[in-house]
Amino acid sequence: MTSPSALPLSGVLVADFGRVLAAPYATMLLADLGADVIKVEHPATGDDTRAWGPPHAHGEATYFLSVNRNKRSLALDLRDERDRRRATELARRADVLFENFRPGTLHRHGLGYDRVSSGNPGIVYCSITGFGAGPGAALPGYDLLIQAVGGLMSVTGPAPGQPVKTGVALVDVLTGLHAAIGVLAALRHRDATGQGQHIEVDLLSTLLSSLVNQAAGYTLAGRVPGILGNRHPSIAPYEVYQAKDRPLVVAVGNDRQFAALCQGLGAPELADDPRFATNPDRVAHVDELARKLGELLATRTAAEWFEHLTPLGVPCGPVNDLAQAFDLAERLGLAPRAAVTDDDGSAMDLVANPISLSRTPPRYARRPPRLGEHTGEIADWLDS
Structure with missing residues (x-):
């Protein structure tokens, strides 16, 4: 296994205030490549996906397990003064901060971009929203809703008038990928200039971009596509x-x-x-x-x-x-599984990171954390 110091994102500290799927997927990709990701969760409930089951494995929801390996869990209640102080200190020390609360939520806790960047000018601060921080800020950013209002369901289904969603929360995954790309670009800029910046990625814009040829058919030719079942609008058979x-x-x-x-x-x-x-x-x-x-x-x-x-x-x-x-x-010689050792010595069979790097391949060092598992060690570090 590649040593942690040899990984491409070794030394990058990520404060992960994200929940559910888009942000946790992005931060897991960064963690696989060596970033130290500290997942901040509410002490009582943790990430919503901890309760999203069945199915379960190792006594936990497989939904949560799917996007949270290689992270440490820090349980903080941002309404508590001591925990809020620790969150502020984490943001001050971090290279990257991810959050996908409704716009303004972290600002009310003193953790908005302006406040954080004033104490940490090099911070790469990534905000993921459903509909942006403008007039759509109050709208809930659920993947199914975005698939509907963003046009994906209008081209997906067995026949006209029978729209269906994709089999996974595809817009969340695509948004997480775009967020990770934005963060890597911003880190490159910071390494050259010393300046951090605020990255904003929203689910609706991500979906419209990801509709590629269907979206371009509308913007360039004014064609509004419809449901074709399993057929392609431009290729046959x-x-x-x-x-x-x-x-x-x-x-x-x-x-x-x-x-x-x-x-x-x-x-x-x-x-x-x-x-x-x-x-x-x-x-x-x-x-x-x-x-x-x-x-x-x-x-x-x-x-x-x-x-x-x-x-x-x-x-x-x-x-x-x-x-x-x-x-x-x-059978094709690929490696779709990633084995991570559980506390009892058994293998936790997760899905592998699809990125293959010849010199610095992804690592699978930590099982997805239990709620607050690393609070003690991280709190001691933040308080020191």
Whole structure:
């Protein structure tokens, strides 16, 4: 294992006042890369996700465990004068501060950016909100709400008029990633100038940016997209088909791949059909194309098609559940699991950080902390 001093963010102290998902995910990524992350939690309840179960493992909610490894837990009640003084001292010593309270909350406790930066000019202070600090400051920033009002559900679902959310809180995760990138950029600037700064990331803006081609279709061409089920608005064939036993995805991105698909299906004439010769032709005649491909793909199992078409250069694969997805990653030589030793010596099997660094790979040194587990040692340090 890489020694802590060799990790890229070794020596960076992060005061993590974040809760739930977006901020904790960002700070876990930084912790994996060597940052010393102190997670500040209320002594009575802690992070909300400590109570978000089932499922549970090791006596704790797996939701909390998923985004809080490599951290220390400091239990503080910001309404208590002594705890507030410790929080202020932590902010004074920190390189980075994360918070995702409603705008103004930490300001009322003397921990807003202006106050903190006056005593710590180099602080990189990251605020994550749902709708920004302006007129939307009072709106609750829940991922499902953002998916609805931010347009993601308007393009996600089985059919028009049947919007659905994604299977995970995707906007929170994307916001956490953008926040982590912002923090790294600000740390780079601080190293060059000595100046910290205030980073603001909100869920709504993150979602609009992450809608990429769908959003650009609106801003550039005035096109408001709708629900297409599993189809793509600009590529065909690019959807889910029913194989003999279960669903199969075919994701053809160019004419060469389409010709290979037709050859593999034993129907090379489809590639020469004027309705399907080019991608724009296929998009224009997607219903007819889907009908013909569906008939052919229904004759064999998804696994058989995967084994047969993949060597031909056709992007395809079965719709896996999570157990099958982890099995695939392991068979491909990836390392999707990260084992962290629990207090009783057993392995806590967490999901690995997906970033691979040749010289300074992520570390998995600490299990997710129990509420207030490190309060004594950190409080003594802050009081000294």
